[in-house]
Each structure stands twice: as C-alpha cells, then as structure tokens.
Amino acid sequence: MAGVMFMVLLCFSAGAMLGVRGEDPYLFFTWNVTYGTRSPLGVPQQVILINDQFPGPNINSTSNNNIVINVFNNIDEPFLLTWSGVQQRKNSWQDGVLGTNCPILPGTNFTYHFQVKDQIGSYFYYPTTGMHRAVGGFGGLRINSRLLIPVPYADPEDDYTVVLNDWHTKSPHCSPEAIGWRPLSCKA
Numbered sequence: 001m002a003g004v005m006f007m008v009l010l011c012f013s014a015g016a017m018l019g020v021r022g023e024d025p026y027l028f029f030t031w032n033v034t035y036g037t038r039s040p041l042g043v044p045q046q047v048i049l050i051n052d053q054f055p056g057p058n059i060n061s062t063s064n065n066n067i068v069i070n071v072f073n074n075i076d077e078p079f080l081l082t083w084s085g086v087q088q089r090k091n092s093w094q095d096g097v098l099g100t101n102c103p104i105l106p107g108t109n110f111t112y113h114f115q116v117k118d119q120i121g122s123y124f125y126y127p128t129t130g131m132h133r134a135v136g137g138f139g140g141l142r143i144n145s146r147l148l149i150p151v152p153y154a155d156p157e158d159d160y161t162v163v164l165n166d167w168h169t170k171s172p173h174c175s176p177e178a179i180g181w182r183p184l185s186c187k188a
C-alpha cells in the first residue's frame with residue numbers, strides 16, 4: 001500500500017513539474033517599411049511609413065509578452081529599428097543599434113524577437129540608421145502591467161500615445177549625402 005501511494009505521489013509531482021512551465025504570451029507583427037508622402041507642416045514631404053502609417057503602429061503589450069516583429073525593408077537604404085528602453089536582457093543583438101545588429105538591407109526582412117520582461121511603461125521605437133529617425137519609422141511601444149501585479153493607482157479612464165519630434169521642411173534629410181552618411185561595411 002505504501003508502495004502504491006509513493007508511486008502515485010511520484011507521478012503527481014512529475015506531472016506538476018512538467019505541467020506548470022507555460023510560456024508567456026506572444027504578439028506577432030509584420031511590418032512593411034516604405035517611403036510615402038505626408039504633410040506634417042502642410043508641405044508634402046517624403047517620410048518613412050510602417051504599414052502605410054506615420055507615425056508607425058503602436059505596440060500595445062503587457063509585461064512579459066514575447067514580441068515578434070518581421071520587418072520588411074522596402075526603402076532603398078539599410079534600415080534598423082531600436083526599442084528604446086526595452087532592457088533586452090541576454091538579448092543585446094535584438095537592440096537594433098549599429099554594433100549589435102546589422103541593418104536590414106533594402107529588399108530584405110529581419111525578424112526581431114524579444115521579451116518585455118518585468119517592465120511597465122510607455123516606450124517608443126525609432127530607426128537608428130542615417131537620419132531616418134528624423135523622417136519617420138518611429139512609434140509608441142506600451143507595456144501594460146499584468147493584472148497579477150497590483151499598482152497603487154486607479155485604472156485610467158483612457159490611454160493616448162503622443163509622439164513628439166522635431167520637424168524640418170528645408171533639408172532633404174532623407175538623402176544620405178545631406179548628412180554625410182557613408183555606406184556601412186556590415187555584411188548581410
């Protein structure tokens with residue numbers, strides 16, 4: 001009898017150990033980076049769009065979500081995005097700055113994969129190549145608190161993401177020559 005009980009307990013604890021290892025939820029996105037024309041100051045200008053949006057899409061995530069973003073670079077220059085403020089623990093090659101990541105070459109795609117681990121707040125993403133950040137390709141990245149983590153505030157009535165940026169109408173700031181940009185020696 002004791003032997004049977006022991007076997008039952010062993011099976012139960014083994015099952016418990018295998019059963020509780022659930023993965024955190026995933027959010028999947030496909031982004032298409034293109035040029036487009038918008039008039040932020042009333043003058044039509046070339047800007048960088050993501051999925052035809054300027055600014056780019058908001059990412060609405062919850063802490064510990066795994067975020068997977070397949071980015072297609074359809075502009076004619078190398079392009080790279082950074083996720084400003086996301087800690088990228090043991091994951092620095094997803095940080096999207098030159099030196100940790102090669103830029104995404106024109107006509108190709110790259111899939112970012114990172115976890116917004118134990119972070120809460122309003123962040124943003126932007127391109128780190130050339131002066132791309134001055135002409136678009138940026139947007140909000142929100143990390144909501146998981147329900148199981150109590151916060152000492154009432155729920156907000158509503159949430160808005162506001163993106164602020166300097167804007168210029170004069171220089172052709174999409175032109176690499178205008179800002180002394182030289183081709184990168186990074187291999188694809």
Ligand SMILES: *[C@@H]1O[C@H](CO)[C@@H](O)[C@H](O)[C@H]1NC(C)=O
Binds near residue numbers: 033
């Ligand atoms: C991206 O947008 C361009 C221009 O609209 C289109 O030609 C291309 O097929 C799109 N690529 C993807 C992967 O959606």
Ligand SMILES: *[C@@H]1O[C@H](CO)[C@@H](O)[C@H](O)[C@H]1NC(C)=O
Binds near residue numbers: 060061062144
């Ligand atoms: C963002 O996600 C949170 C948590 O899932 C949800 O409560 C909220 O309505 C979402 N907000 C938007 C603007 O989609």
Ligand SMILES: *[C@@H]1O[C@H](CO)[C@@H](O)[C@H](O)[C@H]1NC(C)=O
Binds near residue numbers: 070109110111
């Ligand atoms: C490029 O996109 C294709 C189609 O979605 C995908 O299968 C592939 O894994 C992506 N490549 C990279 C390097 O992310």
